[in-house]
Amino acid sequence: MVKINKQFKATVIAYGNSGLPLGQREDLDDLAIIALRSQDPTLLRLFDNLPSLEVLLKQKTEKALSQLRPILLNDGSKNENESTDIRDDDFAAVKNKSEEEPSGE
Secondary structure: OOOEOHHHOOOEOOEOOEOOEHHHOOOHHHHHHHHHHHOOHHHHOOEOOOOOHHHHHHHHHHHHHHHHHHHHHOOOOOOOOOOOOOOHHHHHHHHHHHHHOOOOO
8 A cells, every 4th residue: 555655645736637635545556656657756755665666556456356356247237147257266367467467667
């Protein structure tokens, strides 16, 4: 989890369709990724002990998968008698494949 330094919680940086103060944002991982990719010292100093870019991207991927899994597994548009081809081990395969890809970003 990404944490903002206390002195910057009231700071407003508009990104990701929001202009809330950083202390109220739920998408700080996006700003942290921008900070790490750009290595911009002004952005980097906003954060308290940032993880590596690789760790941050992995956390973001896992969070997205956990949010998508229930939607994909319980698609209300399918007939109740119709079986789904998506299983939990399918997500593991996607996760493992993403870990194998080089992080040249």
